[in-house]
Amino acid sequence: MGRTVGIDLGTTFSLVAYLDPATGAPKCISGPYGSNLCPSVVSVDPDGKIFVGEPARERLLTQPDRTIYSVKRLMGRGVADIQEELKLFPFRIDPDSRNVIRVRLGDKSFTAPEISAFILRELRSWAELHFDEPVERAVITVPAYFNDAQRQATKDAGRLAGLEVLRLVNEPTAAALAYGLHKQKRGRVAVYDFGGGTFDISILKLISTDEGEIYQVLSTNGDTHLGGDDIDNAMMDLARKAIQKGIGVELDPRGEEIQGLRKELIRAKHELSAAEKASVKFLAPNKTVDLEFQRAEFEELIRPIVARTMQPVRLALADSKLTPKEIDEVVLVGGSTRIPLVRKTVGEYFERAPHCELDPDEVVALGAAVQADILESGVKTMLLLDVTPLSLGMETMGGVVAKIIPRNSTIPASAQELFTTGVENQTGIDVHVLQGERELAKDCRSLARFQLKVPPGPAGLARIEVKFLIDANGILQVAARDLRSGQQHMIEVQPSYGLNDEEVERMLEESIEFAEQDFAERQLIEARTEADAILDATEKTLAEPRAAGIVSSELSAEERRAITDSVTQLKSALAGSDYKLVRQRIDELNQATMHLAEILMNSALQTALQGKRLEEV
Amino acid sequence: MSVTQTRTNPSGPAAATKCWSCQETGAAAHFCPACGKIQPLPAGADYFAFFGLPQKLTMDPAALESQFHKLSWKLHPDNFVRASEFERNLSLERSSELNDAYRTLRDPITRMEYLLLHLGLRKEGTTRQQAPPELLEEVFELNESLDELREARAEGGDTGALRERLAEAQQNFQKRLEEVDAELAGVGREWDAALDSGAGESSRSALLARMNEILNRRSYIRNLVAGVEKELA
Numbered sequence: 001m002g003r004t005v006g007i008d009l010g011t012t013f014s015l016v017a018y019l020d021p022a023t024g025a026p027k028c029i030s031g032p033y034g035s036n037l038c039p040s041v042v043s044v045d046p047d048g049k050i051f052v053g054e055p056a057r058e059r060l061l062t063q064p065d066r067t068i069y070s071v072k073r074l075m076g077r078g079v080a081d082i083q084e085e086l087k088l089f090p091f092r093i094d095p096d097s098r099n100v101i102r103v104r105l106g107d108k109s110f111t112a113p114e115i116s117a118f119i120l121r122e123l124r125s126w127a128e129l130h131f132d133e134p135v136e137r138a139v140i141t142v143p144a145y146f147n148d149a150q151r152q153a154t155k156d157a158g159r160l161a162g163l164e165v166l167r168l169v170n171e172p173t174a175a176a177l178a179y180g181l182h183k184q185k186r187g188r189v190a191v192y193d194f195g196g197g198t199f200d201i202s203i204l205k206l207i208s209t210d211e212g213e214i215y216q217v218l219s220t221n222g223d224t225h226l227g228g229d230d231i232d233n234a235m236m237d238l239a240r241k242a243i244q245k246g247i248g249v250e251l252d253p254r255g256e257e258i259q260g261l262r263k264e265l266i267r268a269k270h271e272l273s274a275a276e277k278a279s280v281k282f283l284a285p286n287k288t289v290d291l292e293f294q295r296a297e298f299e300e301l302i303r304p305i306v307a308r309t310m311q312p313v314r315l316a317l318a319d320s321k322l323t324p325k326e327i328d329e330v331v332l333v334g335g336s337t338r339i340p341l342v343r344k345t346v347g348e349y350f351e352r353a354p355h356c357e358l359d360p361d362e363v364v365a366l367g368a369a370v371q372a373d374i375l376e377s378g379v380k381t382m383l384l385l386d387v388t389p390l391s392l393g394m395e396t397m398g399g400v401v402a403k404i405i406p407r408n409s410t411i412p413a414s415a416q417e418l419f420t421t422g423v424e425n426q427t428g429i430d431v432h433v434l435q436g437e438r439e440l441a442k443d444c445r446s447l448a449r450f451q452l453k454v455p456p457g458p459a460g461l462a463r464i465e466v467k468f469l470i471d472a473n474g475i476l477q478v479a480a481r482d483l484r485s486g487q488q489h490m491i492e493v494q495p496s497y498g499l500n501d502e503e504v505e506r507m508l509e510e511s512i513e514f515a516e517q518d519f520a521e522r523q524l525i526e527a528r529t530e531a532d533a534i535l536d537a538t539e540k541t542l543a544e545p546r547a548a549g550i551v552s553s554e555l556s557a558e559e560r561r562a563i564t565d566s567v568t569q570l571k572s573a574l575a576g577s578d579y580k581l582v583r584q585r586i587d588e589l590n591q592a593t594m595h596l597a598e599i600l601m602n603s604a605l606q607t608a609l610q611g612k613r614l615e616e617v
Numbered sequence: 618m619s620v621t622q623t624r625t626n627p628s629g630p631a632a633a634t635k636c637w638s639c640q641e642t643g644a645a646a647h648f649c650p651a652c653g654k655i656q657p658l659p660a661g662a663d664y665f666a667f668f669g670l671p672q673k674l675t676m677d678p679a680a681l682e683s684q685f686h687k688l689s690w691k692l693h694p695d696n697f698v699r700a701s702e703f704e705r706n707l708s709l710e711r712s713s714e715l716n717d718a719y720r721t722l723r724d725p726i727t728r729m730e731y732l733l734l735h736l737g738l739r740k741e742g743t744t745r746q747q748a749p750p751e752l753l754e755e756v757f758e759l760n761e762s763l764d765e766l767r768e769a770r771a772e773g774g775d776t777g778a779l780r781e782r783l784a785e786a787q788q789n790f791q792k793r794l795e796e797v798d799a800e801l802a803g804v805g806r807e808w809d810a811a812l813d814s815g816a817g818e819s820s821r822s823a824l825l826a827r828m829n830e831i832l833n834r835r836s837y838i839r840n841l842v843a844g845v846e847k848e849l850a
Binding site (some may be wrong): 166167207209211212214216374375376378380383384385406409410411412413414415469470471472 | 683686687689690693694695696698699709710712713714716717719720
């Protein structure tokens with residue numbers, strides 16, 4: 001039975017964490033580059049090899065047309081939704097995209113869940129290397145303000161990465177959990193989560209009961225398209241204008257220079273959190289443009305973006321029927337909360353200094369790991385009661401939406417509706433399900449349309465009860481019950497912006513090949529590195545026994561032969577690409593050198609003890 | 618989202634009192650008293666019964682909340698991740714019912730509306746509301762002011778005085794709303810007393826009819842207030 005992890009699938013960075021049984025505390029797992037942060041960047045090379053994370057980020061500069069970042073912005077969205085995004089992000093949308101967007105990476109095209117699955121698979125392999133065990137299940141976090149389609153797309157991504165998604169947890173709720181464990185505080189908490197591409201605000205109540213701690217979300221609000229990316233784009237806009245003025249060149253928005261410039265601007269943005277100014281050099285073919293950002297100027301630039309976060313904050317508070325003063329603690333989450341202006345704005349609104357002692361990048365993954373452990377172990381120490389961020393409704397006469405489950409209802413939540421026919425011999429009833437707060441269907445998010453099949457008969461005779469249920473992941477399920485006829489009818493569902501089951505199945509089949517290939521490749525790299533180290537050490541010792549402080553007579557000729565045999569065996573295994581064989585040969589060499597290692601240890605000990613009296617030892 | 622369509626289970630309600638797992642009878646509670654397995658919702662159960670409460674309208678919000686937390690702890694799908702699919706579905710059904718029930722009962726107005734709905738005395742969104750006679754004059758004036766405001770705005774004229782007048786009217790109606798709420802609380806207490814004293818069908822029906830009438834009046838005034846708020850925003 002494999003391991004379970006918590007994953008923060010972020011716009012800019014993704015992380016994987018687990019609950020360390022030794023300490024009982026959640027911990028992030030670092031990747032091959034030593035960092036816990038895996039850049040959410042994916043690149044595909046011409047022969048189909050997938051790069052994820054740091055190597056992909058480097059390829060953003062060299063192969064921008066084969067590389068994608070911020071794919072989270074495309075999750076669960078249709079082509080019409082992302083027209084604004086396309087002006088700012090170099091997404092190459094496949095013209096064949098229908099209800100699900102396909103993005104071109106070189107000559108191939110992928111859906112957003114498939115690209116996210118590459119990121120999840122990378123994190124999964126980090127964890128598998130860490131545990132040396134397969135990882136099969138995960139809790140994945142999503143922005144609290146994600147709608148049904150965006151959540152479903154995230155769940156599909158998990159499935160495509162070969163993970164059983166135990167639960168989708170809202171990012172601010174996960175952060176509150178990590179915070180609550182850390183501080184042992186009770187009361188009303190506001191979590192302000194300003195990440196790379198999304199903004200969330202959640203108001204929670206932390207309650208101690210006889211059974212355990214309850215984290216009850218009272219209300220949530222947000223903007224799934226507002227984040228650090230927007231700040232980068234504002235800086236980019238300014239920089240491009242300055243460059244145009246300086247050298248009279250309009251930069252190609254999809255060119256290679258623009259990614260280099262973007263990288264530099266992000267560095268400057270980070271510097272401005274601590275320094276009063278930061279500069280960026282832009283190297284044009286025949287001229288250099290020096291750009292300097294003063295803190296004050298930067299703050300003026302981003303003030304409108306920061307102001308946009310405050311409207312959801314006010315709405316969430318109003319829904320929880322609380323005033324800013326009634327909030328006991330404010331917790332900051334997400335990389336963008338490192339910006340002093342953000343901290344100042346939030347602090348002034350709530351009239352208290354916000355908490356930022358937990359790493360704002362890690363805190364969501366840590367909370368997810370705690371929830372993953374609870375679901376996996378079945379030992380419940382606390383309970384998250386989350387809410388649905390958006391009202392669920394149905395289209396009625398005249399395109400008006402009738403709300404059936406109000407926003408901020410604790411989930412799971414449900415509603416029943418009774419349907420009947422309006423005209424004689426009507427054989428179907430059309431149902432259009434929507435999510436959102438607006439009054440007209442055209443202004444809300446379409447989740448699905450389906451038809452209830454009814455047997456022909458007089459108008460008003462049919463009685464079909466439809467149950468809408470939002471599960472603990474915030475995903476809608478619909479079940480219909482025919483109250484009159486005993487016949488079973490099928491509903492034809494057309495998810496408005498998602499993959500259907502067959503599509504996911506097909507992608508899953510395709511992706512399993514990728515997964516096995518990736519895993520074997522990674523294992524081979526690891527095994528080779530380890531083999532190189534042990535071969536190096538063994539050969540050095542055998543070649544220079546005296547230098548290693550060993551009397552060669554202590555090692556029998558037979559032992560010596562066994563070692564050289566094992567060395568040869570391991571070397572021949574290294575010529576192939578079977579990581580299991582390499583591992584086996586490593587183990588054999590370890591066995592063969594066990595006595596040698598003992599001798600080495602003793603001799604080292606003797607050297608250390610030489611000239612010391614017994615009392616000193 | 619995912620969609621399934623199922624047929625009615627012909628043996629539905631009768632089977633509910635027998636535990637699906639150990640066949641012990643009397644398993645009408647959330648869990649079977651004999652084997653501890655989560656049970657399906659019995660047909661026709663109401664939100665009051667879900668919390669083990671009588672159909673009374675006066676409630677202690679803190680007690681209701683703490684009961685909500687207790688039941689959440691037991692029924693939440695977190696507890697059933699490793700259970701059978703059948704039990705997972707029961708947990709989903711029960712915990713959503715719990716949340717629906719709490720959402721409805723914690724607010725005195727939705728609580729009363731639910732009672733009437735459950736007893737078949739109120740239908741949602743079907744009655745076209747008429748202005749209560751005692752408010753006719755005020756409503757007439759309000760609508761006139763609203764029209765004037767829209768007109769003045771369309772012509773780009775000065776709306777200051779009109780807005781002031783409307784804000785005043787809005788405050789007036791807000792006060793009415795508070796009076797109506799007090800009236801509702803009163804009739805609620807009468808209902809509870811009638812239940813306690815085992816009052817007959819006819820006196821209970823009369824109370825319910827009064828609630829219905831006051832609720833209609835309330836929703837009429839609320840719509841007015843909301844309409845003015847929208848115009849003034």
